[in-house]
Amino acid sequence: MTDSSHRVHGLAGDEIAADWPALTEHEVRALLADIPSLASARQILWHSPRPLSAACLVHTEGGTVFIKRHHHRVRSGDALREEHAFIAHLRRAGLPLARLFADARGETAMVRGDWVYEVHAQAAGVDLYREAISWSPPGRAAHAASAGRMLARLHQGAAGYAAPQRSTHLLVARSELVTAADPVQALAAQLHERPGLVDYLRGRDWRDDLAAVFAPWQHAQPALAAQPRLWTHGDWHVSNLCWSGDRDDAAVTTVLDFGLSAATFALFDLATAIERNAIAWLELDRGAAAVHTDIALALIAGYRRVRPLDRSDVHLLADLLPVVHVDFALSEVEYFHAVTKDAHAADVAYDTFLRGHAVWFSTPPGQALLDAIRASA
Structure with missing residues (x-):
């Protein structure tokens, strides 16, 4: 399964051999x-370093396209159509x-x-x-604010989309455990x-x-369970967005990669955005320097400019953050154990991600981030 010539991002922020072979010109x-609307391929321009599938940009006579390939054990045709139906609704x-x-x-x-396979037109921007x-922060609070505004727009556009929940748990960002009165029993029922x-x-x-x-989260569970259901992106990181340029005032021009999308709720997606962008998880040995509070607050402020959040929403966002992942x-545990x-x-995935990220929020840097979010309410 491994192609040693193609390198992708590893769990330690390094480059490793890909689990999935790179796409070939043939x-x-x-x-x-x-595909009738595309002429013959001319050249593969770039291979994606993302590790959970294989993807590339291809120059064709009909323009440049982005091709992504999944193994059927990770995404069946039916499971991929669920993502595409959501994309069509948002467009x-x-x-x-x-x-x-x-x-x-x-x-x-x-x-x-x-x-x-799926084939997309090249994203604008x-x-x-x-x-x-x-898990690398963007470094520019202005970009985080722009990302927050676009996330709010996406949630406005997702309103009314009433498709059933994803047919798979594998590598999707679902929220059944964080809204369950008894998360242990909820997982047992899924097994x-x-x-x-x-x-x-x-x-x-x-x-x-x-x-x-989940012990520190129990007081927030009733409010989380009451959140309105909404289909969400699930992986709102700046690398899944294209931009109008590289200046501070750059705007988001295209939203990418709905592979983790699922029926969850709006605060779940916003908390995921903070978890993805505002904490340098691979640099926790730097202590408070690994926390980018300005990025978290900019995401929230940008979001609130488009879609209002009241004080209780922001406090609930902070309560959700330690368990949003x-x-x-667990879906990553399943993927690495059963598929690769x-x-x-x-x-x-189990010790460092599932358990370790939750524990980190009880440390002084983690508590300081949650306090700053609550203070922004």
């Missing part, structure tokens, strides 16, 4: 030959999302053997953070459909671990 030509609502191409059968989720890892996660958890005292993660962390068979990565 593969790309065969795929694009089945109809006026959100700046790249166009999806369909093949000769009218399918945007193109199943070819063990692989499932500058892909300013395309080499950035997911009959998640055999890979069951197999991993046999070696863990997962009930006590999960109870400990839990559902997705990477025992080390599965342990990192």
Whole structure:
């Protein structure tokens, strides 16, 4: 499964061999030959360093396109169509999302053997953070504010979208555990459909671990459970946005990558944005310097300029932040254990991501960030 010639982002912020082989020119030509609106591929311009799938930019006679390939165990055709239906809704609502191409059968989720492909038009704007890892702060509060405004616009556009929940737990950002009255029991109820996660958890005292993660959150659960359901992006990091330029006043021009999207709620997406952009998780040994409070507050302020949040919303956002990652962390455990068979990565997802991130919020830097968010209310 591993292609040692293609390097992707690792869990430690390093570059590692890819789990999924890079797309080849032969593969790309065969795929694009089945899309009437695109002529033959000329050249692969760039391979994405993201690790959970394979993707590239391809120059064709009909323009440059972005091709992403998933293994069917990660995304079936039906599961990918769920993302595409949400994208179509948001485009109809006026959100700046790249166009999806369909093949000769009218399918945007193109199943070819063990692989499932999607082809997007090249996004408008500058892909300013395309080499950035997911937990690296942007460094510019003005960009965070712009990202916050666009996130609020996306939530306005998502209103009224009533599709069922995603058909998979694998590598999607769902919120069932953070809204459950008993998260341990909620996970237990899911396990009959998640055999890979069951197999991993046999070696863990997962009930006590999960109870400990959620213990400080219990007082907020009723308010979280009452949040209005909304389909959300799920991975709101600056690297999933294109920009009008590289200046401080750059605006978001295109929203990318709906792979983690699911039916959750608006504050869940905003908390995820803070978790992705405002904390340098790979540099926690720097103490308070790893926390970018200005980025967190700019995200919130930008969001509030478009979609109001009252004082109780902002306090609930702070209460949610220490556990917003839990559902997705478990999906990563399942992915690494059951799909890529990477025992080390599965342990990192469980110990460092699932448990470690929650514990960090009880440290002085973590508490200072939560206090600053509450103070901004």
